[in-house]
Amino acid sequence: MTPAFSVCVYCGSRTGESPLHADAARDVGHWIGRHSGQLVYGGGKNGLMGVVAAATLEAGGRVVGIIPLALVEKEWANDYCTELHVVDTMHDRKRMMAERADSFLALPGGIGTLEELFEVWTWRQLGYHDKPVGLLNVDGYYDSLIAFLQGSVKQQFMTEGLMNLIRISSDPQTLLQELVQAAGTAPPPHLESI
Numbered sequence: 772m773t774p775a776f777s778v779c780v781y782c783g784s785r786t787g788e789s790p791l792h793a794d795a796a797r798d799v800g801h802w803i804g805r806h807s808g809q810l811v812y813g814g815g816k817n818g819l820m821g822v823v824a825a826a827t828l829e830a831g832g833r834v835v836g837i838i839p840l841a842l843v844e845k846e847w848a849n850d851y852c853t854e855l856h857v858v859d860t861m862h863d864r865k866r867m868m869a870e871r872a873d874s875f876l877a878l879p880g881g882i883g884t885l886e887e888l889f890e891v892w893t894w895r896q897l898g899y900h901d902k903p904v905g906l907l908n909v910d911g912y913y914d915s916l917i918a919f920l921q922g923s924v925k926q927q928f929m930t931e932g933l934m935n936l937i938r939i940s941s942d943p944q945t946l947l948q949e950l951v952q953a954a955g956t957a958p959p960p961h962l963e964s965i
């Protein structure tokens with residue numbers, strides 16, 4: 772069955788200290804699954820990545836995992852994925868993740884997550900794609916990053932317009948709804964209130 776929409780989620784290969792991060796990752800996966808959507812992600816079972824994938828499957832969604840061969844053991848390649856793609860390089864992984872999704876969402880994570888978020892954001896700025904990008908600020912995790920970026924706008928290294936290319940929210944449902952709508956792939960109307 773063709774999914775109603777396809778969201779690429781970037782998130783930590785660890786779960787972080789607060790249980791609120793895993794709760795939010797679960798909410799994201801459940802929302803995607805309940806709305807007949809597809810998760811595209813890094814293909815591992817570790818950390819928040821594993822949580823979001825398990826929750827999507829549990830709620831009846833499709834999961835596309837894309838993992839470089841060198842990370843199959845380190846990140847525990849997820850053989851429960853609807854589709855698991857083992858690719859040659861990290862560049863192949865990122866390109867395929869970007870191609871298979873119609874919006875991007877970053878959850879809390881480490882440098883891998885940050886690098887992926889900044890890559891799709893800069894690609895959007897450069898016009899390499901026109902897909903919406905979201906940042907889920909769970910429990911204030913990204914407050915200091917957001918403050919830094921706002922400081923960068925103030926110091927005129929960035930424009931307000933560039934800042935506005937990222938949708939930021941602490942509420943998974945609101946943010947996902949916004950992203951799928953902005954991507955032109957709204958979920959089935961009868962499920963919108965869930």
Ligand code: AMP
Pocket residue numbers: 782783784785813815842846861880881882883884885886887
């Ligand atoms: P992290 O947020 O550091 O826990 O990593 C989350 C995911 O980002 C993992 O699947 C990493 O393999 C992936 N990742 C993507 N690009 C990078 C990078 N340049 N350095 C480290 N991890 C990366």
